[in-house]
Amino acid sequence: MTDTVSRTETARLAFDGRELEMPVLRGSEDEAAVDISKLRAETGLVTMDIGYGNTGSCTSAITYLDGEAGVLRYRGYPIEQLAGQSSFLEVAYLLIYGELPTRQQLDAFVSEITHHTLIREEMRHFFDSFPADAHPMAVLASGTVGMSTFYPDSWEIFDPDAVEITTLRLIAKLPTLAAWSFKKAIGQAYVYPRNDLGYSANLLHMMFAVPSEPYEVKPEVAEALDLLLILHADHEQNASTSTVRMVGSTHVNMYASISAGINALWGPLHGGANEAVINTLERIVKSGGDVAKYVALAKDPNANFKLPGFGHRVYKNFDPRATIIKRAADRVLDATGADDALFEVALKLEEVALNDEYFVQRKLYPNVDFYSGLIYRAIGFPKNMFTNCFAIGRLPGWIAQWREMIASSETKIGRPRQVYTGVKQRDYVPIEAR
Numbered sequence: 001m002t003d004t005v006s007r008t009e010t011a012r013l014a015f016d017g018r019e020l021e022m023p024v025l026r027g028s029e030d031e032a033a034v035d036i037s038k039l040r041a042e043t044g045l046v047t048m049d050i051g052y053g054n055t056g057s058c059t060s061a062i063t064y065l066d067g068e069a070g071v072l073r074y075r076g077y078p079i080e081q082l083a084g085q086s087s088f089l090e091v092a093y094l095l096i097y098g099e100l101p102t103r104q105q106l107d108a109f110v111s112e113i114t115h116h117t118l119i120r121e122e123m124r125h126f127f128d129s130f131p132a133d134a135h136p137m138a139v140l141a142s143g144t145v146g147m148s149t150f151y152p153d154s155w156e157i158f159d160p161d162a163v164e165i166t167t168l169r170l171i172a173k174l175p176t177l178a179a180w181s182f183k184k185a186i187g188q189a190y191v192y193p194r195n196d197l198g199y200s201a202n203l204l205h206m207m208f209a210v211p212s213e214p215y216e217v218k219p220e221v222a223e224a225l226d227l228l229l230i231l232h233a234d235h236e237q238n239a240s241t242s243t244v245r246m247v248g249s250t251h252v253n254m255y256a257s258i259s260a261g262i263n264a265l266w267g268p269l270h271g272g273a274n275e276a277v278i279n280t281l282e283r284i285v286k287s288g289g290d291v292a293k294y295v296a297l298a299k300d301p302n303a304n305f306k307l308p309g310f311g312h313r314v315y316k317n318f319d320p321r322a323t324i325i326k327r328a329a330d331r332v333l334d335a336t337g338a339d340d341a342l343f344e345v346a347l348k349l350e351e352v353a354l355n356d357e358y359f360v361q362r363k364l365y366p367n368v369d370f371y372s373g374l375i376y377r378a379i380g381f382p383k384n385m386f387t388n389c390f391a392i393g394r395l396p397g398w399i400a401q402w403r404e405m406i407a408s409s410e411t412k413i414g415r416p417r418q419v420y421t422g423v424k425q426r427d428y429v430p431i432e433a434r
């Protein structure tokens with residue numbers, strides 16, 4: 001991958017009677033960033049950017065998005081084209097290795113993944129240590145870092161072969177971990193992966209098959225799940241990906257970095273929003289379809305309620321993934337005959353919100369999580385498994401970003417600064433004198 005960063009321009013900072021000229025770097029899509037790496041040494045200043053909305057943490061060649069134009073591309077390929085023509089494992093290969101695979105490369109990759117889907121048999125007992133109502137994200141995060149204890153080679157983070165086998169094991173085993181956490185929760189027997197099934201079909205098989213009778217995966221359902229996984233596969237430096245990079249920058253193994261990303265994704269402001277959307281839609285249906293009440297609640301600064309599935313840190317126009325998922329939701333609901341009362345409420349909620357000045361002024365549009373839950377639900381996933389599905393989809397992106405970070409000569413251990421606002425120096429007072 002050639003370095004497509006130009007460093008021919010500069011920016012000036014004037015402060016306290018001094019001037020500092022700083023290099024400006026410009027990427028392949030003409031994004032520009034001022035390089036402040038010498039700021040503190042030369043001026044004593046640090047920058048403040050709570051939430052990092054104006055701060056680049058890295059250069060990356062993996063995913064490009066334009067929040068204003070609603071553009072999303074994986075390694076240069078528009079998400080609309082990949083959604084319509086690719087498969088999840090082909091997209092995973094593209095994100096990780098940078099190029100679309102040849103037929104032979106894809107077949108080899110798929111075969112490797114297929115033959116690593118079993119988790120160590122001892123881990124069957126791991127699930128027994130959790131209560132039945134344990135949230136599957138807690139089990140997935142623990143199981144992911146727990147897997148590292150079986151693979152000491154995963155600590156060889158600069159050994160290409162170790163990174164390769166860890167990549168394959170994670171992509172292959174996360175669906176098994178996720179499905180078995182679900183089976184444990186409902187008290188059913190664990191279903192082993194099958195090597196004759198595709199990736200998404202295997203997840204459905206492990207989730208919904210039972211040992212006592214055959215289970216037929218519907219192709220249109222497997223396709224819908226594969227599409228959702230493609231749409232979730234990467235999203236540049238979102239909260240969970242930045243977490244994976246931050247944790248990975250300490251040189252801990254990849255399982256631990258990915259486990260940290262799973263925990264970050266769990267939050268309802270991030271990947272956990274897909275579960276929160278369905279909860280809200282169900283509450284609206286239960287309240288007789290009173291959409292206006294929840295829109296009003298979302299606008300009430302004292303209600304501490306944000307409408308799940310609306311708004312985005314970066315997309316201030318529309319989330320291209322939501323557009324694709326909305327179309328797929330319609331198809332899947334037709335194919336599965338699922339109750340579309342929630343879909344009707346979702347359409348109404350979207351219409352009301354998009355015409356409300358509060359949402360329009362704040363550029364709050366439906367995001368990837370707004371419709372995805374409707375599809376997961378129509379497929380038969382319980383709500384608390386939705387974010388596990390998001391994590392399985394995001395995994396190749398996390399891995400690609402982790403590999404790019406570890407391989408970059410620019411990478412340093414992440415360590416932001418702060419501005420101290422606490423009390424100034426004071427002397428210790430013995431407890432008798434307090």
Ligand code: SDX
Nearest residue numbers: 235238269270271273298306307308309310311312313362
């Ligand atoms: C994902 O970053 C990524 O790329 C994430 C993701 C990925 O693929 O990795 O795209 C996946 O996480 C999607 C987002 C899922 N989260 C939700 O749907 C939760 C609901 N959304 C909000 O919590 C919020 O929109 C965020 C957190 C997503 C984004 O917050 P921002 O951009 O920082 O916006 P903000 O919090 O500064 O809000 C700006 C204004 C505020 O009002 P004012 O103070 O200006 O009066 O908009 C309001 C907010 O109160 N606002 C909302 C709202 N989202 C923002 N008001 C009601 N409902 C909402 N959903």
